[in-house]
Structures are given as structure tokens and as C-alpha cells.
Amino acid sequence: MKKLFTREILIGLILVISLSILFVGIDFLKGINVFKPANIYYVSFADVSGLAEAAPVTLNGMKVGQVTGMEYDYENPGHILVEINLESDVNLTKGTTMLKASSLLGTASIIIEMAPGNSYYEDGARLEGKTADDMMSGIANDVMPQIVEILPKVNSILAHVDTLVSNPALASAVTRMDAISRNIELLTQRLAATSKEIDPIVANVGGLTEDLSGISADLKALSAELKALPLTETMDNVKATTDNLNQITAKINGKDSSLGMLLNDKGLYNHIDSTVCSLDSILIDLKANPKKYVQFKLF
Numbered sequence: 001m002k003k004l005f006t007r008e009i010l011i012g013l014i015l016v017i018s019l020s021i022l023f024v025g026i027d028f029l030k031g032i033n034v035f036k037p038a039n040i041y042y043v044s045f046a047d048v049s050g051l052a053e054a055a056p057v058t059l060n061g062m063k064v065g066q067v068t069g070m071e072y073d074y075e076n077p078g079h080i081l082v083e084i085n086l087e088s089d090v091n092l093t094k095g096t097t098m099l100k101a102s103s104l105l106g107t108a109s110i111i112i113e114m115a116p117g118n119s120y121y122e123d124g125a126r127l128e129g130k131t132a133d134d135m136m137s138g139i140a141n142d143v144m145p146q147i148v149e150i151l152p153k154v155n156s157i158l159a160h161v162d163t164l165v166s167n168p169a170l171a172s173a174v175t176r177m178d179a180i181s182r183n184i185e186l187l188t189q190r191l192a193a194t195s196k197e198i199d200p201i202v203a204n205v206g207g208l209t210e211d212l213s214g215i216s217a218d219l220k221a222l223s224a225e226l227k228a229l230p231l232t233e234t235m236d237n238v239k240a241t242t243d244n245l246n247q248i249t250a251k252i253n254g255k256d257s258s259l260g261m262l263l264n265d266k267g268l269y270n271h272i273d274s275t276v277c278s279l280d281s282i283l284i285d286l287k288a289n290p291k292k293y294v295q296f297k298l299f
Contacts, residue, residue: 038065039086041121043098043110043129044079050108051100057084059112064090067110082129084110093117098129 045051048070057065065086073081086092095115102108110129121127164170285292 039088039090039123040068041084041086041092041124042126043082043084044073044076044126045082045100045129045131046079047131048080048082048100048108050102050106051082051110052107055107055109057086057110057112059090059114064112082110092121092125092127094119094121096121096127098127099132100129101132 051067051070053067053069055067056063057067065084067082068085069083071081071083073079075081084098090112092112093115094117097113097115099111099113100108101111111132
């Protein structure tokens with residue numbers, strides 16, 4: 001009898017432990033940490049579309065709790081009472097708004113809009129919730145008319161794009177652009193090579209600049225020496241020499257001088273020429289017949 005009682009107790013303990021593990025596992029899958037203290041609040045909503053158990057409850061974009069249950073609110077007919085589980089560190093000030101917001105996917109969450117103040121709701125307090133405008137409905141109402149208006153233009157643009165893509169000229173233009181790109185790349189390579197050749201030239205220009213500086217210094221010295229020369233006296237001597245040459249030339253060209261008469265008197269020139277010719281004939285005859293002009297007598 002004692003052995004049977006011990007076996008029943010063992011089975012009961014195993015059952016309790018199994019149920020406890022099952023309970024903890026279910027809560028864990030729901031995102032509830034049964035080992036962490038939490039505060040329970042109740043929020044009454046007129047519409048809970050898209051809201052489900054384990055839906056997140058956020059504060060300033062951070063999840064601080066979740067929905068743990070929903071039931072009809074008999075105290076406020078036409079409303080649904082939603083149970084939320086918040087972290088124990090989150091204390092709701094009085095006047096805080098619970099806002100149900102829907103996402104683009106149709107799911108809903110509860111957003112806490114904390115009110116300022118130092119007075120807080122107690123654990124298990126009841127709050128009134130508000131429903132935000134459905135985002136999809138708002139987008140549909142605001143954007144759809146514009147989309148309907150834009151669609152014909154989009155279709156027209158797509159048709160033009162299709163025509164442009166199908167045009168053989170586009171392929172030809174792409175080919176030309178590819179060739180231009182290759183030419184630009186080749187030009188860039190040549191410029192890079194030219195740049196390497198320019199560097200020595202630039203270095204030589206530096207040396208040339210130094211040489212020019214030396215030449216400039218020499219020119220300055222030469223200019224100083226030229227300034228030191230008696231140029232005025234030299235120019236006066238040149239002028240006097242030129243005047244003397246002019247006088248000599250004038251005398252030569254004049255008829256009063258012998259040289260001038262020789263150059264200007266044609267008759268005198270002819271007479272002198274005839275005399276020279278006669279002398280030349282005499283000299284020739286003298287060489288040919290010396291005895292005719294010179295006689296030798298021997299005693």
C-alpha cells in the first residue's frame with residue numbers, strides 16, 4: 001500500500017513538472033519571460049483588427065511588452081478588453097494614451113504615448129485605447145488618385161523606352177561609346193608616358209633658367225661697359241672721317257683736279273690712252289730691233 005502511494009506521488013510530481021515546463025514553453029514561444037517580473041494593464045479598444053496575442057507593445061520605438069489576452073468588454077459594450085504585459089520598470093503615468101497602429105502588412109501593435117506627470121497607474125489598472133487611422137487606407141486614399149493619374153504617363157515612358165532600346169542606332173551608339181572609351185583610355189596612357197618625358201624637360205628648363213640668368217648678368221655687365229665708353233667722342237671722330245671722305249670724293253669728281261680731269265675729260269683720257277699705246281709699240285719694237293735704237297762702236 002505504501003509502495004502504491006509512493007508511485008502515485010511520483011506520477012503526480014512528473015505530471016506537475018511536465019505541465020510547468022509546458023506552460024513555461026508556451027509562454028516562451030509567445031515571448032513572455034515568466035521569470036521576469038511584469039505589470040499587467042487592461043486597455044479597452046473599439047476595434048482590434050489586426051491585433052493578436054503576442055503583438056508587441058512599444059514605447060518610443062522599443063518593445064517593452066506584449067499583448068497577452070483579449071476578451072469582450074462587458075463593462076463597456078462594443079469594446080474589446082486587451083490585456084498587456086509590460087516590463088516592471090515601465091510605469092505608466094496617468095493620462096498615457098494607448099494607440100493601436102496598423103502596419104502595411106495588416107498586423108497591428110500597441111504604441112504607448114506617455115503623458116508627462118508624476119502620478120502613475122497601479123498594476124492591473126484599466127486604460128482607454130485609441131485606434132490610429134489605418135495606414136493602408138490612408139495611403140490608398142492619398143496616393144491612389146495620383147497613381148491613377150501617373151500610370152498613363154508611366155506607360156507612355158515605358159513605350160518610348162522600349163522603342164529606344166529596340167532602335168539599332170542605340171546599339172551602334174553604344175559601340176561608338178565603347179570605342180571612344182578605349183580611345184580615352186589609350187590617350188590617358190599616352191599622357192601618362194608623356195608626363196614622364198616632360199619631367200626631365202622641366203629639370204632641363206631649370207638649368208636653362210640658370211644659364212639665362214648668367215647671360216642676363218653678362219648682358220648687364222656689357223651694357224655697363226658700353227655706357228662707360230666715350231661714345232660721343234667716337235661718333236665725332238666718325239663724323240669727321242666721313243666729312244673728309246666726302247671732301248676727297250668731291251675733289252675726285254671735280255674737274256679742277258688732275259684726277260678729276262682724268263676721270264671727267266674724255267679727250268684727255270683718249271690722248272693718254274693713245275700715248276700709252278704708242279709707248280707700248282715702241283717698247284715692242286725696241287725688244288725686236290734693239291740695234292735700231294742703240295749703236296755700239298768699238299775702237
